[in-house]
Amino acid sequence: MSARVLVLGSNFAGLTAALSIRSHLGRDADVTVVAPSDKFVFNPSLIWLPFGRRGRTDVSFPVAPTLEKRGATFVHGAATYVDPEAHRVETTEGDLDYDYLVIATGYRNDLDVVPGMSETPTITTLPDAERTYDAWRRFLDHPGDVVIGATQRASCFGAAYEFLFNTSYQLRRAGLHGKVKLTYVTSEPYAGHFGIDGMPGARTLMKMFAKKEGITVEANQSMSEIRPDAVVLDDGRELDYRFAMIVPPFRGQDFLAKTPDLVDAGGYVPVRPTYQSERWDDVYAVGIAAAVPVPWTTQVATGIPKTGFPSEQQAHVAAKNIVSQVRGEEPTVAKEFAKIPALCVMDAGNNGVAMVADHMLPPRKAAVMVPGPQNHAFKVAFEKYSLAKMKAGRVSLP
Ligand SMILES: Cc1cc2nc3c(=O)[nH]c(=O)nc-3n(C[C@H](O)[C@H](O)[C@H](O)COP(=O)(O)OP(=O)(O)OC[C@H]3O[C@@H](n4cnc5c(N)ncnc54)[C@H](O)[C@@H]3O)c2cc1C
The missing domain is CATH 3.50.50.100 (FAD/NAD(P)-binding domain)
Structure with a gap:
């Protein structure tokens, strides 16, 4: 049987x-x-x-x-x-x-993490990403400051970073770059921790990216409330926004x-x-x-x-x-x-960073981060390949 x-x-x-x-x-x-x-x-x-x-x-x-x-x-x-x-x-x-x-x-999604999270745009599921499309359209009609972030206990940092850098790219295309403030708020101890810690050069690279794109980084932060117009941090500061995308745990x-x-x-x-x-x-x-x-x-x-x-x-x-x-x-x-080896491409709209390591978590013997525009093309190719592989049921392919 x-x-x-x-x-x-x-x-x-x-x-x-x-x-x-x-x-x-x-x-x-x-x-x-x-x-x-x-x-x-x-x-x-x-x-x-x-x-x-x-x-x-x-x-x-x-x-x-x-x-x-x-x-x-x-x-x-x-x-x-x-x-x-x-x-x-x-x-x-x-x-x-x-x-x-x-x-x-x-x-x-754990939407109870902070009051207001359930009403805040996110991208962690297909319906969420579709709703965020509507929020972005409304933002383009009435632009203002932007907050992208990941709450306390979040884990999907790659998505938060990719969305952050894609937002910066889209602001440029809309003629808004430099005219509105773009802030990244995260629970990570430093930008470039990614929830996996210890990737060589990650801290410096993320600092360089943020500087080049004019992004203000608020690391090590816990949110106490997300209002329709402001993210309120545990230290009492309020980050006003017209558009926000927050990744929950x-x-x-x-x-x-x-x-x-x-x-x-x-x-x-x-x-x-x-x-x-x-x-x-x-x-x-x-x-x-x-x-x-x-x-x-x-x-x-x-x-x-x-x-x-x-x-x-x-x-x-x-x-x-x-x-x-x-x-x-x-x-x-x-x-x-x-x-398990780490293999990840972080897209930035028309640029990106490839991250490869022998182990997902430290200690690692080999780990490298390679920035450059080729990574955008690589991510698109990875998307097409993965969808084709899965649809054909060829799961034994890498
Ligand atoms: C925005 C975003 C960007 C990401 N980017 C990357 C990336 O660039 N690279 C990367 O490697 N990973 C990325 N990830 C992570 C990747 O998507 C996950 O690792 C992957 O989805 C995990 O697959 P899974 O099958 O474990 O779970 P899921 O993809 O969550 O699938 C869960 C399955 O369980 C089913 N299910 C749910 N409830 C029940 C139930 N009650 N009974 C039966 N079935 C149920 C669902 O319908 C679904 O089929 C990203 C994730 C997000 C959200």
């Missing part, structure tokens, strides 16, 4: 895990994927939506044909409860039994917390280096859904970004271990998040 593998989530981590398991096990695995969104969304492109440089269909595609072509079943619904003892997941489309479960349900999906001992305080699943949950051998968690302990203390709480490359790597590790378990072997493939 085929092993029943149930995957919750169909984006970077879920799609990769499901297709990798299918390709290794073929008919020996009956793979079902459940997700409330029937689209794969390439989140790294959300930075461009507010400026009209991309639309919904440019950055997403329907996942069902991709999965079905490779023999997996797609259920368009949401998981509502995991019962690891009964090997069952309740979903809006009925109960599903499993032999192996992969939780790849990613993140949701993320949390794991709420339904996971209904299962005792499954998730930590942030709603993420604590995992072993095999990506098995700490508690259950047949429950895996990959991508943003997997917990990563923050190995340092900063004055203002700063999260760790869980990017696409490690999400896919984790999915491959989990897939190999499930294949072993199905074959009656021990799940021995292990790769801690901190030791």
